[in-house]
Amino acid sequence: MKLRAALVSVLGLIFVLPMVHSQMAFAAGDPARGKQIFIKCQACHSVEKGVNKVGPSLYGIVGTKAGQVPGYSFTDAMKNSGLTWDEATLDKYLANPRQTVPGTRMVFSGLPKEQDRQDVFAYLKQAGGASQ
Ligand code: HEC
Secondary structure (H helix, E strand, O other), X not given: OHHHHHHHHHHHHHHHHHHHHHHHHHOXXXXXXXXXXXXXXXXXXXXXXXXXXXXXXXXXXXXXXXXXXXXXXXXXXXXOOOOEOOHHHHHHXXXXXXXXXXXXXXXXXXXXXXXXXXXHHHHHHHHOOOOO
């Protein structure tokens, strides 16, 4: 009986630990909530590959260099910003686009709430296939 109990707790650890771990990985941002917040961006952005609207397609944007989306005409300010869209940079940009990239054509006041920015980041990461 003792052996069986030990076996059950070992098995428990094997199954429970990875679940705890993956939940921790998602704790920072909730992509489902991010999708709702992205409604604010949708007037100008799509996450479909190659679909440029007023703003460029944000398909696979996470990890790319600013101002590189094919077929979209960026401002020099964006092209020459030297930014790479990692989590920290996107967070800063989405908090205040025109302060982070002076001269950008993105007329959006920003997302003041950190949780909103993290959720949008999680959504964009998923939308670009980066987490798959
Ligand atoms: C009113 C239209 C508008 C809204 C709303 C808007 N954007 Fe933009 N966005 C633009 C435009 C225009 C550009 C191109 C800027 C430039 O070339 O200076 C841009 C550029 C970007 C870029 C840089 C893309 C690249 O390839 O370098 C990111 C990232 C971005 N927007 C994210 C967002 C997110 C996320 C939201 C919503 C929270 C949002 N935008 C809301 C118009 C908008």
